[in-house]
Amino acid sequence: MSETPTLPLEALSLSITQYVVCSKCADELAHLNPPQSLQDYAAMDVGFTEYGVQVWCRRHKANIVHIDFQGAKLPADFRRLETS
Numbered sequence: 059m060s061e062t063p064t065l066p067l068e069a070l071s072l073s074i075t076q077y078v079v080c081s082k083c084a085d086e087l088a089h090l091n092p093p094q095s096l097q098d099y100a101a102m103d104v105g106f107t108e109y110g111v112q113v114w115c116r117r118h119k120a121n122i123v124h125i126d127f128q129g130a131k132l133p134a135d136f137r138r139l140e141t142s
């Protein structure tokens with residue numbers, strides 16, 4: 059991973075256009091009473107692996123997605139932008 063930031067500063071704000079969700083959590087959520095947001099219900103771990111990045115559902119102890127970098131060294135920006 060590159061140590062030099064490559065993204066514009068505004069990209070460090072919430073820029074997610076498509077959320078990653080556990081399909082089992084989403085199914086259970088549809089039947090919860092009282093209703094709960096997926097953000098509050100989901101319990102995910104996200105981290106690097108020897109292949110790339112894995113998103114893991116802690117609630118169901120299951121893989122949600124494992125992105126294979128196929129050996130590519132991609133730039134990553136770990137600068138922290140505090141929002142209030």
Ligand SMILES: [Zn+2]
Binds near residue numbers: 080082083115116
């Ligand atoms: Zn789940």
